[in-house]
Amino acid sequence: MLSKSLNTSSCVKNVCLTSLILLFISQSTIAQRIGVIDSPIVKQNFWNSKPVRISAVPVLLIAGSAATWGIRKDVRSFRNRYLPTFRYHYDDYLQYAPVVAVLGLNAAGVKGKNKMGRALVSYAFSAVIMGSVVNTVKYTAKVERPDGSSNNSYPSGHTANSFMNATFLHKEYGQYRSPLYSVGAYTAATATAVGRELNNRHWISDVLAGAGIGILSTELGYVVADKIFKEKGQHIKLTNNHVPVQLKPSFIELKLGYTQALSKDLTERSEDLFAKGGFNFGIEGAWFFHKNFGVGGEFAFSSFPINDDNLKFSDVDIPTISDGHYTQPMGIRYIHAGPYFSLPLSRNWFVTGKLGAGTAAGAKGEIMLNLKEDYREIFGSNELPYYRYQPKSTFSWSAGVGIQKQIKRNIGVKAYLNYFNSKNDFKLDIIDDINPNGGYTFKDYGSEKVRFDNLTVGLGLTAYLW
Structure with a gap:
């Protein structure tokens, strides 16, 4: 889970x-x-x-x-x-x-x-x-x-x-x-x-x-x-035309948004761990061969802080050496490609859409114990990784819509809504031993499928490639 x-x-x-x-x-x-x-x-x-x-x-x-x-x-x-x-x-x-x-x-x-x-x-x-x-x-x-x-x-x-x-x-x-x-x-x-x-x-x-x-x-x-x-050595100023000479809105875009997990695998509050709302950050671009249709892709990260307030450890020695713990947020990165859509409106507004598919990989993470002062010198660290986890790479897909405003000839802003879905094999290990050189060894603690579906609302800064 x-x-x-x-x-x-x-x-x-x-x-x-x-x-x-x-x-x-x-x-x-x-x-x-x-x-x-x-x-x-x-x-x-x-x-x-x-x-x-x-x-x-x-x-x-x-x-x-x-x-x-x-x-x-x-x-x-x-x-x-x-x-x-x-x-x-x-x-x-x-x-x-x-x-x-x-x-x-x-x-x-x-x-x-x-x-x-x-x-x-x-x-x-x-x-x-x-x-x-x-x-x-x-x-x-x-x-x-x-x-x-x-x-x-x-x-x-x-x-x-x-x-x-x-x-x-x-x-x-x-x-x-x-x-x-x-x-x-x-x-x-x-x-x-x-x-x-x-x-x-x-x-x-x-x-x-x-x-x-x-x-x-x-x-x-x-x-x-x-x-x-002074006025010497300058060329005669050209007139900047802010109206595109063609209406094929190819672009590169940076985006940042708030992400809300939807799956029970991430949000079930009866479990010891569950995900809060997080953030999404990425870059995407598309080449439009027609004013309404193009192809493109995106590379993005999503991160979900974890609530672990109810997490209990079965090892009775943990309260002796530790006075608390924290869980690294759940992270996933993905690369998607697919069709892009754009519908121009009046006053330089656009309605946009996209469908994408590709691969998603999770980031390694750990549940860390905060060591008490008396044990920091023994372990050679202020904290100790107790659990370690890693979602494996898998197929993923996404779909999105947006409303975009061209504010300069080559600059625009976008408000967007994006849906993401993947189901990753999730492997969990537990600490087994500490080597003489201070390294840690882990043993398998099980694995299962975890669904990473989420909805993102955010803003993008667009550079048009007219």
């Missing part, structure tokens, strides 16, 4: 928001700045003054860094649980993708906002500012990296560089030609930032601070270049 269940704590909600925060703030920046640029008359006051416009997003990101400092180890434990063996160093290269795009577009004759000489001067000042700030803070703060390899973790240099480059592409082509350049740039920067966490090289606070420093550095670099060049 759900004595065979799993997942993470409520602060993990802050964990999953990392990439959503970065991409949402970045794309909100796109919307704000393009709106300001396209307005023929802008009433000047404090809130739309240039210092506020160029510093608002960096300040939010740096404030987010400070706010997440206390939970950074919890965020890392979430990574260690779901993707403990992640070792893909794409972030070493992806950080340079936006600046390579600027150079490549110029070489191909695609004009940006500035002529190449002025653009490179702006970029040079940005790089000097970014490098100076990052390295000064790194070797002053001396924060240890998550993997313990060195004491120069804060802030993330890779993330600062990637967001500096992304803002460079945004200012040269996103503001001048199409917001789609900005969407791509900040998506690559966000992927770099998340990669630094997944590769266990940085804390969440490191990458949020790095993103803020990177964006602000480019903004300041352009301020300096503007003072030097």
Whole structure:
């Protein structure tokens, strides 16, 4: 039964928001700045003054860094649980993708906002500012990296560089030609930032601070270049058309929602363990070959905190060594693909739908005993894993509907309702022995099928690929 269940704590909600925060703030920046640029008359006051416009997003990101400092180890434990063996160093290269795009577009004759000489001067000042700030803070703060390899973790240099480059592409082509350049740039920067966490090289606070420093550095670099060049070295401004030239709503989307378990396997309150409502976080995208029909897929996580207040242990020695326990939340990740649907309405509204099928795998979890102080030294730990559980991979399917609003040419928001269903083999082990080196051995405690059907209500941030 759900004595065979799993997942993470409520602060993990802050964990999953990392990439959503970065991409949402970045794309909100796109919307704000393009709106300001396209307005023929802008009433000047404090809130739309240039210092506020160029510093608002960096300040939010740096404030987010400070706010997440206390939970950074919890965020890392979430990574260690779901993707403990992640070792893909794409972030070493992806950080340079936006600046390579600027150079490549110029070489191909695609004009940006500035002529190449002025653009490179702006970029040079940005790089000097970014490098100076990052390295000064790194070797002053001396924060240890998550993997313990060195004491120069804060802030993330890779993330600062990637967001500096992304803002460079945004200012040269996103503001001048199409917001789609900005969407791509900040998506690559966000992927770099998340990669630094997944590769266990940085804390969440490191990458949020790095993103803020990177964006602000480019903004300041352009301020300096503007003072030097004034009106020289700029191309004639293009008109940004916010109405799509075609109505095939291909997209990439980040989504976050509240998930309510439906199955008795998860919610039966007469048992010792049962699932509370949790959250769902994921990314999805679709290519539309017709204005109403397309194909796509999604990759997402669902997490259900577990109520174990009534859990009783048969071992009479447990009250002697432990003064409490907790159960890691029940987690499942899935990859689905299938048909997508879109019905355009008036005023840039859309009704959306999808059907998907694929595979779902549960995350390993444990029921932990909180050891009394007298036994912590004996066991070499503050806690002891008593039960261990693992849902195995299986077939799963989902269906969803949504209402979507296009707020900019390439940006939209969506409210959605999604149903998910899978039935996983659920294996439970119980601790059997503690090795001399401190390792644990477990023995089989049984297994059964657990149905993971749930309903999610949430919001999505959409990047249209018109």
